[in-house]
Amino acid sequence: MLSLKEKDRPIIRKLLDAGCCGRCVLRFCCVGKYSSYQLSIEDINKQLLAFLSEADDQPSCEASDPTQTEDPPSKKLKLETLQAGDDGGTETLTANAEPKVQSEICVACLGVLQDFCDQSYTTQLQVCDAVRKGEYQFDSLMLAVSLPAQLSVREHSCWLHVKKEAEKSMCLDKEDLVQVKDAFKWATQGMVGKDLGASVLTNSGFEVSVGFTHAETDGDCHFRATTCSDCFKPTKNKASVFTRMAVVKALEKISDQKFLNYPCPPVHPATRCTPLDTTLQHASVFIARYNKFSRELPQTPWVIDGERRMEGSVEELIAGPLLSSFRADFNFSSSGREDVDVRTLGNGRPFAMELLNPHRARFNKAEIRQLQETINTSSDKIRVRDLQIVTEAMGRMKEGEEEKTKTYSALIWTKKPLTHTDLDFIKNIKLKVDQKTPLRVLHRRPLAVRQRVIHSMSASFLDTHHFKLQLHTQAGYIKEFVHGDFGRTKPNLCALMDSEVDILELDVE
Amino acid sequence: CVFAMEEADKTAPSVTDRYYTRWYKTDMKGKPCEDHCILQHSNRICLITLAETHPILQNGRKIKNINYKISDGCSRLNNKVSGKSKRGGQFLTEFAPLCRITCTDNMEYTVFSCIRGRLLEVNEDILKHPDLLLEKPSTDGYIAVILPKLEESKSITNGLLTREQYEEVVSKRTSQQQEPC
Numbered sequence: 001m002l003s004l005k006e007k008d009r010p011i012i013r014k015l016l017d018a019g020c021c022g023r024c025v026l027r028f029c030c031v032g033k034y035s036s037y038q039l040s041i042e043d044i045n046k047q048l049l050a051f052l053s054e055a056d057d058q059p060s061c062e063a064s065d066p067t068q069t070e071d072p073p074s075k076k077l078k079l080e081t082l083q084a085g086d087d088g089g090t091e092t093l094t095a096n097a098e099p100k101v102q103s104e105i106c107v108a109c110l111g112v113l114q115d116f117c118d119q120s121y122t123t124q125l126q127v128c129d130a131v132r133k134g135e136y137q138f139d140s141l142m143l144a145v146s147l148p149a150q151l152s153v154r155e156h157s158c159w160l161h162v163k164k165e166a167e168k169s170m171c172l173d174k175e176d177l178v179q180v181k182d183a184f185k186w187a188t189q190g191m192v193g194k195d196l197g198a199s200v201l202t203n204s205g206f207e208v209s210v211g212f213t214h215a216e217t218d219g220d221c222h223f224r225a226t227t228c229s230d231c232f233k234p235t236k237n238k239a240s241v242f243t244r245m246a247v248v249k250a251l252e253k254i255s256d257q258k259f260l261n262y263p264c265p266p267v268h269p270a271t272r273c274t275p276l277d278t279t280l281q282h283a284s285v286f287i288a289r290y291n292k293f294s295r296e297l298p299q300t301p302w303v304i305d306g307e308r309r310m311e312g313s314v315e316e317l318i319a320g321p322l323l324s325s326f327r328a329d330f331n332f333s334s335s336g337r338e339d340v341d342v343r344t345l346g347n348g349r350p351f352a353m354e355l356l357n358p359h360r361a362r363f364n365k366a367e368i369r370q371l372q373e374t375i376n377t378s379s380d381k382i383r384v385r386d387l388q389i390v391t392e393a394m395g396r397m398k399e400g401e402e403e404k405t406k407t408y409s410a411l412i413w414t415k416k417p418l419t420h421t422d423l424d425f426i427k428n429i430k431l432k433v434d435q436k437t438p439l440r441v442l443h444r445r446p447l448a449v450r451q452r453v454i455h456s457m458s459a460s461f462l463d464t465h466h467f468k469l470q471l472h473t474q475a476g477y478i479k480e481f482v483h484g485d486f487g488r489t490k491p492n493l494c495a496l497m498d499s500e501v502d503i504l505e506l507d508v509e
Numbered sequence: 510c511v512f513a514m515e516e517a518d519k520t521a522p523s524v525t526d527r528y529y530t531r532w533y534k535t536d537m538k539g540k541p542c543e544d545h546c547i548l549q550h551s552n553r554i555c556l557i558t559l560a561e562t563h564p565i566l567q568n569g570r571k572i573k574n575i576n577y578k579i580s581d582g583c584s585r586l587n588n589k590v591s592g593k594s595k596r597g598g599q600f601l602t603e604f605a606p607l608c609r610i611t612c613t614d615n616m617e618y619t620v621f622s623c624i625r626g627r628l629l630e631v632n633e634d635i636l637k638h639p640d641l642l643l644e645k646p647s648t649d650g651y652i653a654v655i656l657p658k659l660e661e662s663k664s665i666t667n668g669l670l671t672r673e674q675y676e677e678v679v680s681k682r683t684s685q686q687q688e689p690c
């Protein structure tokens with residue numbers, strides 16, 4: 001069953017006429033059911049024809065099982081086209097010709113979804129073989145698909161071809177279409193996973209990349225090189241200016257009218273895509289928590305205008321020992337960050353260190369404990385705990401602990417001389433704070449007012465101008481709560497104490 | 510843990526001085542003593558404020574009215590920005606007026622942008638509490654927040670005075686015994 005809707009009929013007819021393959025037709029009908037793409041291309045084509053041949057008054061919205069139709073499709077199709085002709089409207093244009101599934105190479109996907117979604121390519125020939133030869137350790141994998149840039153141009157052309165019909169159906173916009181690479185993944189991931197005995201996930205440390213090129217139609221991308229030269233600027237690292245991103249950008253800018261210099265629907269290719277070698281990338285992710293004991297240590301290398309502002313960083317202190325054991329590149333990410341002069345105490349801040357392409361990814365507990373020990377003995381400025389290895393952590397890390405509450409401890413200076421009783425009001429106080437995006441991050445974050453809750457506060461008197469403030473609060477901008485950020489965080493300690501106040505030190509616990 | 514108190518005496522720089530550079534525009538549009546102060550954060554964001562020598566801040570004057578509506582068609586209060594790129598914010602040039610302030614003696618003053626950039630926000634608190642502007646002109650009494658273009662973040666201060674140059678101008682002013690502002 002293909003989950004097609006009544007309104008899809010004119011789109012299906014037009015696309016088949018134009019020379020699209022069955023899977024591309026499903027994409028343009030926004031079919032989101034994976035199993036529809038997993039049928040063989042022959043079955044999909046058969047079911048599409050059967051669906052078109054159904055009488056309009058039939059209540060079923062699903063494509064019928066072709067085995068139940070006794071009449072050959074062509075006979076019913078004639079009936080259907082006649083009726084469509086009577087109705088008039090947009091369908092008459094195409095209804096004169098009998099729709100048939102093209103046996104040629106698909107004009108939209110250049111064969112990617114026709115010839116490369118079956119067993120012979122995925123499991124035997126290319127993909128799984130390459131994985132097996134790589135001798136990697138893995139329990140899961142993700143598929144990455146790189147496609148020739150001209151597919152975007154052809155996609156746009158096909159979209160304009162059925163735009164009028166599509167806008168009446170479920171698909172309101174080009175963005176709603178199922179992308180070629182997704183259709184490819186849906187069609188193949190079951191086979192690949194089964195063959196390799198691993199689960200295929202959308203996010204895994206082990207990335208299997210397949211790719212295709214199509215030299216015959218590379219010229220498709222040149223459609224706007226002269227009129228949109230700013231989209232196609234040469235860059236150092238790229239062999240061609242017609243990158244996928246550049247093409248997509250140019251397509252966004254062009255009006256439908258101007259685009260029609262390009263044939264719509266696209267012309268038939270003579271050859272199908274050529275598959276590239278399957279490449280493998282293995283990332284192992286270590287997750288852990290770190291403490292930072294120094295007030296002169298940034299979290300990541302602090303470089304402004306190409307100049308280093310401070311020696312060392314948390315990232316480098318953690319990565320150093322790991323890298324000498326693995327000889328791999330890495331990505332560091334963490335759940336939030338502290339300022340250079342803020343220490344991180346208590347349980348520490350969660351972080352992830354992703355090693356790129358180490359062939360080794362399985363470690364026993366003793367080995368991991370040893371790695372942690374090596375990191376911790378190499379510096380007294382930081383300490384790492386709970387080190388463990390995972391294969392798919394990066395995504396989760398970022399959502400992470402942002403909303404959880406933390407305990408902060410701050411050293412506060414007040415301009416007005418203090419007495420013990422001046423701090424009494426701070427005890428047992430719960431506050432709702434309205435915070436405009438702090439000025440110090442406003443250049444890179446949207447302007448908004450966010451409400452933060454301070455669950456509890458306490459203060460201990462140190463001398464007439466200093467006290468220690470403890471806050472239990474949602475992760476947020478504590479410095480701004482203290483000095484007020486030009487009155488943009490309300491209430492703030494400055495206003496509550498009716499004195500100029502400043503935060504001299506801050507620790508997170 | 511041990512805190513280093515010595516660092517924290519009263520001579521320590523204020524929050525503003527630690528993170529912002531002060532720039533000045535004196536005698537704005539040729540009007541004597543109408544000095545503006547621009548606080549530029551190291552991330553290029555600028556706050557427009559009245560310099561301490563501005564006539565509004567002299568001789569215990571009081572504010573009658575602050576108006577962000579600078580012409581029939583344009584009010585700075587309608588400024589809205591969205592997203593990281595701050596789409597939709599009004600783009601200001603050096604001499605774009607931000608607001609008009611009328612004192613109780615009916616003298617009216619216009620505060621200008623002083624720099625090119627996108628208007629991010631104006632300070633609505635001073636509408637309800639005009640005294641903020643008088644009591645804390647360089648912090649809670651700011652006028653507006655402006656984001657210069659990245660490529661202009663250095664050049665926008667070309668026509669402005671540094672703190673030293675500003676102090677020089679002010680001391681010359683008093684030595685020349687000009688009319689008090």
Ligand SMILES: [Zn+2]
Binds near residue numbers: 020021106107110112
């Ligand atoms: Zn196709």
